[in-house]
Amino acid sequence: MAGPAIALILVFVIAPFFLAVGFSFTNQRLVSPNPAEFIGLSNYRQLLGVGVLHLDPLTDAAGAVVLDEQGQPKLSELRKITRKNPDYPQFDGMREWFSWSSGEGRTYVLARDVVFMTAILNTFIFVLVVAPLQGGLALGLALLINQRLRGINVFRAIYFMPVVVSIVVVSLLWSFIYNQNEGILNNILSAISFGAIPRIDWLGNPSTALGAIIFMSVWQAVGFHMVIWLSGLQTISPTLYEAGAIEGASKWQTFRYITWPGLRNTAVLVLVVITMQAFGLFSQIDVMTKGGPLDSTQTIVFQAIQRGYGKQDISAGSAISVILFVIVLSVSLIQRYLTREKA
Amino acid sequence: MAQISQDNRGLRLVVRYSVLCLIAAIFSFPLIFMVVSSLKPSEQLLADAHSFRALLPVGDISLNNYFDAFKRAPVALFVFNSVLVTGVTVIASLALCSVAAFAFTFVNWKGRDLALTVILATLIVPFETIAIPLLLEASKLPWIGLDGITWGWLNSYRVQIVPFIADGLTIYLFVQYFKDLPAELIEAARVEGASWFAIYRRIVMPLSGPVLATAAILKFLAMYNQYLWPIMVTQEEQYRPVMVGLQYFFQLNRAWGEIMAYLSLITVPVLAFYLYLQKAFIASIASTGVKG
Numbered sequence: 001m002a003g004p005a006i007a008l009i010l011v012f013v014i015a016p017f018f019l020a021v022g023f024s025f026t027n028q029r030l031v032s033p034n035p036a037e038f039i040g041l042s043n044y045r046q047l048l049g050v051g052v053l054h055l056d057p058l059t060d061a062a063g064a065v066v067l068d069e070q071g072q073p074k075l076s077e078l079r080k081i082t083r084k085n086p087d088y089p090q091f092d093g094m095r096e097w098f099s100w101s102s103g104e105g106r107t108y109v110l111a112r113d114v115v116f117m118t119a120i121l122n123t124f125i126f127v128l129v130v131a132p133l134q135g136g137l138a139l140g141l142a143l144l145i146n147q148r149l150r151g152i153n154v155f156r157a158i159y160f161m162p163v164v165v166s167i168v169v170v171s172l173l174w175s176f177i178y179n180q181n182e183g184i185l186n187n188i189l190s191a192i193s194f195g196a197i198p199r200i201d202w203l204g205n206p207s208t209a210l211g212a213i214i215f216m217s218v219w220q221a222v223g224f225h226m227v228i229w230l231s232g233l234q235t236i237s238p239t240l241y242e243a244g245a246i247e248g249a250s251k252w253q254t255f256r257y258i259t260w261p262g263l264r265n266t267a268v269l270v271l272v273v274i275t276m277q278a279f280g281l282f283s284q285i286d287v288m289t290k291g292g293p294l295d296s297t298q299t300i301v302f303q304a305i306q307r308g309y310g311k312q313d314i315s316a317g318s319a320i321s322v323i324l325f326v327i328v329l330s331v332s333l334i335q336r337y338l339t340r341e342k343a
Numbered sequence: 344m345a346q347i348s349q350d351n352r353g354l355r356l357v358v359r360y361s362v363l364c365l366i367a368a369i370f371s372f373p374l375i376f377m378v379v380s381s382l383k384p385s386e387q388l389l390a391d392a393h394s395f396r397a398l399l400p401v402g403d404i405s406l407n408n409y410f411d412a413f414k415r416a417p418v419a420l421f422v423f424n425s426v427l428v429t430g431v432t433v434i435a436s437l438a439l440c441s442v443a444a445f446a447f448t449f450v451n452w453k454g455r456d457l458a459l460t461v462i463l464a465t466l467i468v469p470f471e472t473i474a475i476p477l478l479l480e481a482s483k484l485p486w487i488g489l490d491g492i493t494w495g496w497l498n499s500y501r502v503q504i505v506p507f508i509a510d511g512l513t514i515y516l517f518v519q520y521f522k523d524l525p526a527e528l529i530e531a532a533r534v535e536g537a538s539w540f541a542i543y544r545r546i547v548m549p550l551s552g553p554v555l556a557t558a559a560i561l562k563f564l565a566m567y568n569q570y571l572w573p574i575m576v577t578q579e580e581q582y583r584p585v586m587v588g589l590q591y592f593f594q595l596n597r598a599w600g601e602i603m604a605y606l607s608l609i610t611v612p613v614l615a616f617y618l619y620l621q622k623a624f625i626a627s628i629a630s631t632g633v634k635g
Contacts, residue, residue: 005443308475
């Protein structure tokens with residue numbers, strides 16, 4: 001009886017998962033006249049290759065440091081090292097990711113695929129901000145909704161409303177709210193500051209784009225986790241609260257010693273679910289910024305789709321998928337370890 | 344003294360309701376703005392965005408944006424596609440996953456526990472990590488139709504339906520629910536010689552209203568709001584669902600009135616459905632959290 005469901009899951013979930021691992025070691029393309037070849041770890045090296053290089057200032061024949069026009073110590077050109085230099089085969093084809101001055105010279109962190117490195121970094125920033133922010137706000141809302149007040153169900157229904165709206169719809173709607181010249185957010189900010197706050201191009205500015213997407217994503221999904229917290233709150237026995245009240249516990253003590261311990265399992269679940277969802281960040285990027293400006297909103301999944309579907313490079317897209325899976329699995333194992341029941 | 348504490352309580356109530364209302368405004372204003380704006384010409388929409396008129400249906404109100412949206416894109420086709428794909432997937436998913444969960448819960452068979460463990464393990468595989476290889480797989484799968492065997496599923500309804508019929512979460516929800524049903528009922532029916540299928544249909548399904556509603560709502564939301572998969576597998580207009588249809592409205596000089604009309608058109612029915620059944624919606628989300 002379970003046969004049909006098992007067969008479908010085998011074909012459409014488990015098989016693609018193993019295919020991803022398999023393709024990532026080949027040069028498979030979506031459409032190609034040539035059969036795919038095994039190319040080992042090449043895709044991973046291409047994506048994840050990084051190197052550190054320290055360049056000392058150039059010296060002249062007398063041993064003095066050569067200065068450039070601005071009076072800064074002159075370094076040998078990075079390009080000469082990363083372009084087919086037989087002395088540095090390990091840096092071939094790499095580009096500067098970031099660098100800093102050290103001593104008289106400069107230390108460079110090079111990456112073979114700077115865009116992908118940026119995508120990994122952005123995705124982690126997104127997860128690290130969204131997980132505590134969304135989880136915390138959702139708990140706050142759940143505590144607010146969990147009081148006995150007339151009409152409280154109406155408020156619960158309103159807070160949950162954005163959850164049933166597609167994130168694609170939300171993204172397009174908010175791209176109007178964030179618009180520089182016509183957007184409501186800038187209208188509100190300039191109205192309450194009497195024009196003192198300049199109009200910001202929220203999605204067009206590399207320093208605000210990711211933050212704008214984070215805020216909108218939390219707005220859309222926080223109601224979902226509010227409901228999960230609420231169902232956790234309702235499992236806590238009222239007799240515990242009565243006992244606390246008799247002992248004269250303050251509001252904070254009640255939360256700290258009764259509510260929070262009762263929410264343990266819920267907390268782990270909320271954290272793990274938000275983290276998994278946040279690592280999949282794609283639709284908002286595709287609708288609002290396409291990874292820009294200046295790659296400030298590139299994400300792992302957006303890169304996987306751009307390469308696997310956009311450029312039809314199934315193997316690179318698969319390698320990114322495998323990297324994402326390893327990251328998600330490791331993070332959730334770490335979370336489970338850190339939140340384990342301490343004996 | 345009594346008078347003071349009475350006032351105090353009143354004040355605290357006012358503060359509480361103010362906080363609740365302020366938060367409600369943050370969650371509802373963008374959606375109210377969307378619906379109200381869909382009724383206004385684009386120029387008025389932009390002018391109204393500077394004041395509270397943005398949230399009021401005032402001025403030149405008409406359905407013209409909706410007519411224009413229908414002219415710009417085959418909106419009716421997109422709606423039809425979405426309803427078809429979502430409807431068929433939800434019904435097929437409820438049938439197949441509930442039968443599977445029944446077999447996992449009540450029937451003893453070899454390899455049962457292993458199979459269930461593997462299915463539950465798929466819950467930690469985000470769809471985003473299998474989308475790309477699944478795309479290649481779907482482009483090569485065979486299909487037996489009226490015109491014999493054809494290869495490749497891209498640009499079809501089946502590519503949007505079949506991969507999503509069986510999933511770990513739906514099976515998990517049914518298994519959790521079935522475990523709490525009284526086992527004596529099923530044993531008694533077995534003793535009387537009822538077949539497994541008869542037990543499933545006559546005893547278990549009639550008791551499964553709440554979990555059927557939960558699974559249906561979750562599947563409905565997931566399918567109707569899907570975006571990543573349909574943009575990859577529907578290059579032909581004929582099979583596109585509403586979320587992919589949004590791309591017809593991406594352009595340099597955005598006609599915001601039309602965009603708001605299209606967004607309202609594909610969102611308001613879902614919101615209305617939600618508000619009508621909001622207790623069931625919220626209960627279904629909550630039930631994914633219980634027991635973790």
